[in-house]
Amino acid sequence: MARAIILMLDSLGIGASDDAEHFGDVGADTFGHIAKARGPSFTIPHLQQMGLAAAAEASRGQWPGELPPISPTGAWGYAAERSAGKDTPSGHWELAGQPVDFDWGYFPDQKHTFPTELVEGLIQAGGLTGVLGNCHASGTTIIDQLGEEHIKSGQPIIYTSADSVFQIAAHEAYFGLDRLYRLCEEARHLCDRWRVGRVIARPFIGETRGAFRRTSHRRDYTTPPPSPTLLDHLVESGGRVISVGKVADIYAHRGISEILKGDDNQALFEATLEALDQAGPKNLVFTNFVDFDTHFGHRRDVMGYAQALEKLDLNLPALFRQLQPGDLVVATADHGCDPTWPGSDHTREHVPVLVSGPGVAPVALGRRSTFADIGQTLADHFNLDPLPHGASFYHQLFAGKGDHS
Numbered sequence: 001m002a003r004a005i006i007l008m009l010d011s012l013g014i015g016a017s018d019d020a021e022h023f024g025d026v027g028a029d030t031f032g033h034i035a036k037a038r039g040p041s042f043t044i045p046h047l048q049q050m051g052l053a054a055a056a057e058a059s060r061g062q063w064p065g066e067l068p069p070i071s072p073t074g075a076w077g078y079a080a081e082r083s084a085g086k087d088t089p090s091g092h093w094e095l096a097g098q099p100v101d102f103d104w105g106y107f108p109d110q111k112h113t114f115p116t117e118l119v120e121g122l123i124q125a126g127g128l129t130g131v132l133g134n135c136h137a138s139g140t141t142i143i144d145q146l147g148e149e150h151i152k153s154g155q156p157i158i159y160t161s162a163d164s165v166f167q168i169a170a171h172e173a174y175f176g177l178d179r180l181y182r183l184c185e186e187a188r189h190l191c192d193r194w195r196v197g198r199v200i201a202r203p204f205i206g207e208t209r210g211a212f213r214r215t216s217h218r219r220d221y222t223t224p225p226p227s228p229t230l231l232d233h234l235v236e237s238g239g240r241v242i243s244v245g246k247v248a249d250i251y252a253h254r255g256i257s258e259i260l261k262g263d264d265n266q267a268l269f270e271a272t273l274e275a276l277d278q279a280g281p282k283n284l285v286f287t288n289f290v291d292f293d294t295h296f297g298h299r300r301d302v303m304g305y306a307q308a309l310e311k312l313d314l315n316l317p318a319l320f321r322q323l324q325p326g327d328l329v330v331a332t333a334d335h336g337c338d339p340t341w342p343g344s345d346h347t348r349e350h351v352p353v354l355v356s357g358p359g360v361a362p363v364a365l366g367r368r369s370t371f372a373d374i375g376q377t378l379a380d381h382f383n384l385d386p387l388p389h390g391a392s393f394y395h396q397l398f399a400g401k402g403d404h405s
Helices: 030-041 045-050 052-060 088-095 116-126 139-153 172-194 230-236 265-278 291-297 302-321 372-381 394-398
Strands: 004-008 075-079 132-136 157-160 165-171 198-205 219-222 240-244 258-260 283-288 328-332 351-356 364-368
Touching: 004 265, 004 372, 030 052, 030 302, 045 052, 045 302, 045 328, 045 351, 052 075, 052 351, 052 364, 088 372, 116 172, 132 139, 139 157, 139 165, 139 172, 139 198, 165 172, 172 198, 172 219, 230 240, 230 283, 230 372, 240 265, 258 265, 265 283, 265 302, 291 302, 328 372, 351 364, 351 372, 372 394
Parallel strands: 004 283, 004 328, 075 364, 132 157, 165 198, 240 258, 240 283
Antiparallel strands: 075 351, 157 165, 198 219, 328 351
16 A cells, blocks of 8 residues: 655745635745745746646646746645634644634734743642743744843743733743643643643743754644544554644654654655655655745745745655655645735735655645645545545546556
């Protein structure tokens, strides 16, 4: 039995969704605005061969930027999100067959953001003298602003965004990494009352303002999916799921067989190649390329985002050289994060659905009404029982090329 690889291009939306007005995101277009800003120098031939530009055109009704016309060699389409959010867990869970049919808890107040009970509970549980922040903020900005005070006071920095998230930043040396993780575990329990999707540990290093930087020791404490996902079903059937990057954290480590990490997109790609080299039949390699979102989307770095896509594109031939007959590569995203958009939060957008591999036909998959169509298709690929959500497009992938079931 064959293998599958999911390349989660974190935040690479391809045009505002039909319900974007409910999120204040009408006109958002992560990929389209990047392509326009980068202009004729934007070079992503392998992503175009996978169908990225064609999928973007189908989503937005306009060819992106000045990209040259390159015909897709794989299947391509786009998907709308059924879950009522534009956050990381919702996007990942829905892709794996579990749309989020409840409302997450959010903290809308820009200052004095968190409930007093939550803050006091954290201080007591962690033996703290107090906390810093307690506001909406960009993670890199707030550690620059409060990092020195944090070192002097020993008080962690707490903040949130438009997502359902409670983030705690602390210095790896002065506060301690293990202490930060323990504090986040306490916060996870405290936040359950408010239905917060994720508590995130945000360790950083450095000594002075301007020199602080976050490290790769981030850890997400996610509410578990409410019911089994594709990952659980695959593992229960005797398969394996290899998480590369933060994937395991997003699924609360359920349905995960092995975990590989990387400091940046390049290291994550190399870890993906390593995982694929070791992967056997009925194995899923699932990689989240977080830099697109964290370093370029949230920081509104248009040129940085474009260059990161170009770097990934240069790496793709090495991945395709490792494919075996029957393998599937799925490239998609979990939400948008338009680097030209006001603020620093995610944007409600369609996501690409790009499928390549030996034997996959260059077919248009059209508009998919839920990310769960991807999970249902992979369930077909692995000969699993149908998932409760989503419509499979598995047999469309091999139109005119015989039966690959």
